[in-house]
Amino acid sequence: MKRIMALAFGGLTLAGAALAQEGDPETGSKIANMCRTCHGMNGYAQIPIAPHIGGESEIYLAAQLLAFKSGARAHEMMTVVAAGLSDTQIADVAAWYAAQTAVANLTADPELAPMACAGCHGADGIAAIPDAPNLAGETNIYIETQLKAFRDGKRESEMMAGIAAELTNEEMRELANWFAAIELEIIPPE
Numbered sequence: 001m002k003r004i005m006a007l008a009f010g011g012l013t014l015a016g017a018a019l020a021q022e023g024d025p026e027t028g029s030k031i032a033n034m035c036r037t038c039h040g041m042n043g044y045a046q047i048p049i050a051p052h053i054g055g056e057s058e059i060y061l062a063a064q065l066l067a068f069k070s071g072a073r074a075h076e077m078m079t080v081v082a083a084g085l086s087d088t089q090i091a092d093v094a095a096w097y098a099a100q101t102a103v104a105n106l107t108a109d110p111e112l113a114p115m116a117c118a119g120c121h122g123a124d125g126i127a128a129i130p131d132a133p134n135l136a137g138e139t140n141i142y143i144e145t146q147l148k149a150f151r152d153g154k155r156e157s158e159m160m161a162g163i164a165a166e167l168t169n170e171e172m173r174e175l176a177n178w179f180a181a182i183e184l185e186i187i188p189p190e
Ligand code: HEC
Pocket: 031, 032, 034, 035, 036, 037, 038, 039, 049, 050, 051, 052, 053, 061, 064, 065, 074, 075, 077, 078, 081, 093, 094, 133
């Protein structure tokens, strides 16, 4: 399954990889001091509106920071944060958060996982492809807000725009609840 997805979305993966230069996690750990009040030093969110980012792929993290910087994705806090980072700092801090390990504990029956999402985001909310983020343990409000942003074109992603356009508000709430209920632990590197 993973392999098929990787092949199907191989073009995207390459685009993502081309964006991101290889970062240095050690330098990134110092930059993470600027992020810790909201995302925690290891990427476990400290405030409800901020997502967990520890253990996301380096490609995804760098792509989102570059999107905030370019204005392709807008948020009052993150736009300011990203504007202050050079591309090298973005690569380094992305490498730091990617060096953490995200571990999900799914207590519900995996058979009930939303099939429309699991191929990319995992039944347990740990992403199966590097372009997609983990959803495990994010707040339902965060997940719902992002789905609406994709649907309304406030956040750009060809893939997610098409998927979100098919969902009713009620379905968005249900899907958000599924992923929000998964317990997430973030384990720092040795
Ligand atoms: C004042 C709080 C705050 C600080 C400081 C902050 N962030 Fe954020 N960050 C947020 C919020 C809130 C969001 C959610 C934005 C949205 O709703 O679109 C976010 C989103 C993100 C995302 C997108 C995650 C995803 O799953 O799509 C990344 C990556 C990120 N932040 C990285 C960082 C990094 C790296 C730093 C430090 C250099 C940082 N942030 C500093 C609050 C903060």
